[in-house]
Amino acid sequence: MATLVTTISETLRYRGKIGQWSWVLHRIGGLGTLLFLVIHVIDTSWVYFFPELYEEAIRIYQTPLFTVGEFFLVACVVFHAFNGVRIVLFDFKPEWWKHQAVAAQIVFLATFVVLVPVFILMGQHVVEFYTGRPFDLGLEAVITRVALPFGGGMAAALVGGAVLSVLVGAVTGNRGAAGPQLRQRSRFDQLMWTFMRLSGLLILPLVFGHLAIMHVIEGVFAINASGAAADFVAARWAFLFWRVYDAGLLALALIHGFNGFRHVVNDYATHPAIRRGLNWAIWLGCLGVIIVGAVALIGGVPNAMP
Numbered sequence: 001m002a003t004l005v006t007t008i009s010e011t012l013r014y015r016g017k018i019g020q021w022s023w024v025l026h027r028i029g030g031l032g033t034l035l036f037l038v039i040h041v042i043d044t045s046w047v048y049f050f051p052e053l054y055e056e057a058i059r060i061y062q063t064p065l066f067t068v069g070e071f072f073l074v075a076c077v078v079f080h081a082f083n084g085v086r087i088v089l090f091d092f093k094p095e096w097w098k099h100q101a102v103a104a105q106i107v108f109l110a111t112f113v114v115l116v117p118v119f120i121l122m123g124q125h126v127v128e129f130y131t132g133r134p135f136d137l138g139l140e141a142v143i144t145r146v147a148l149p150f151g152g153g154m155a156a157a158l159v160g161g162a163v164l165s166v167l168v169g170a171v172t173g174n175r176g177a178a179g180p181q182l183r184q185r186s187r188f189d190q191l192m193w194t195f196m197r198l199s200g201l202l203i204l205p206l207v208f209g210h211l212a213i214m215h216v217i218e219g220v221f222a223i224n225a226s227g228a229a230a231d232f233v234a235a236r237w238a239f240l241f242w243r244v245y246d247a248g249l250l251a252l253a254l255i256h257g258f259n260g261f262r263h264v265v266n267d268y269a270t271h272p273a274i275r276r277g278l279n280w281a282i283w284l285g286c287l288g289v290i291i292v293g294a295v296a297l298i299g300g301v302p303n304a305m306p
């Protein structure tokens with residue numbers, strides 16, 4: 001959250017050209033999507049761990065605050081995806097760099113062209129759902145059911161990261177952070193550089209397909225419209241194809257997103273021990289969320305109709 005705030009405030013302070021706006025919106029889009037994804041994977045896993053809580057989670061999704069958030073989420077994903085493709089293209093074709101300002105404009109235009117019809121379709125679902133319903137912001141549920149547990153999880157990851165940082169520091173000695181580890185890290189970072197690009201390209205069709213089903217074709221309000229939300233998931237997970245699809249999205253988007261988050265944190269955290277602790281916390285958080293999501297995908301929906 002602090003990195004998101006620093007990114008926004010520094011951008012407002014510094015007046016740059018279109019490239020700077022692309023950079024900051026790419027960062028906000030990536031971090032915003034990751035924030036949603038972590039909450040989303042945890043609540044989807046409840047379909048296996050706590051089926052009755054899953055019903056409540058879907059009802060929270062349908063409150064006005066989350067409804068506004070979903071428009072923001074779709075905008076984040078679409079801009080980040082298009083701009084990500086631009087970055088990948090220019091990384092592999094550096095001779096095209098002279099066209100980068102035009103390419104950045106095309107990304108903004110393409111985002112706008114996609115978002116207008118998508119927002120109209122999403123808006124239709126929203127109007128249908130809210131017509132004749134009492135308006136309840138649902139703030140209490142968002143704070144007690146989402147913000148507090150999420151804050152607890154972040155605190156646990158930070159404590160775990162700090163403990164691991166101290167242990168690793170004790171074994172390797174603090175000298176390690178500036179010496180041989182630097183070479184090791186750069187090899188790992190080279191690998192992750194390529195992974196960020198390949199995974200981005202693979203995530204694009206997966207996430208656009210998922211969002212098209214969940215937002216445009218079905219709509220968030222369709223999940224529990226004709227019965228329990230768990231039945232909606234059970235019907236989809238009855239097909240191995242959708243489980244494999246979700247597994248691909250789970251692993252790629254989380255590793256991509258958490259590694260992107262690590263880059264952002266490393267831009268601001270310069271002290272070696274603090275940086276190492278935060279990096280460990282990020283990988284612990286990533287692993288924890290992947291495990292929770294994978295267990296639910298394998299376990300499926302208990303008592304689902306065959």
Ligand code: HEM
Pocket residue numbers: 033037040041042044045070073077207210211214215220223232233236237242246247249250251253292293294296297
């Ligand atoms: C508000 C928009 C979204 C809605 C309503 C939604 C809905 C759902 C639903 C109902 C499931 C249960 C399984 C299924 O039916 O396939 C699911 C699973 C999943 N979704 Fe989404 N989704 C949304 C956005 C996203 C986005 C943007 C991403 C990725 C960046 C994503 C990634 C996943 C993953 C990885 C799973 C599997 C979770 C697990 O294994 O626990 N979803 N989503």
Ligand code: HEM
Pocket residue numbers: 023026027029030031033034037077080081082083084085087088193196197199200201203204207253254256257258259260261263264
């Ligand atoms: C939809 C397809 C996507 C594409 C094409 C894509 C592409 C990219 C690219 C090329 C980068 C730059 C990597 C670098 O500079 O080393 C990046 C960074 C990032 N991505 Fe994605 N990405 C996609 C989806 C996602 C998703 C679903 C998330 C969240 C779960 C995400 C989160 C991030 C974050 C946090 C960063 C770091 C931003 C920064 O350093 O400023 N991305 N992405």
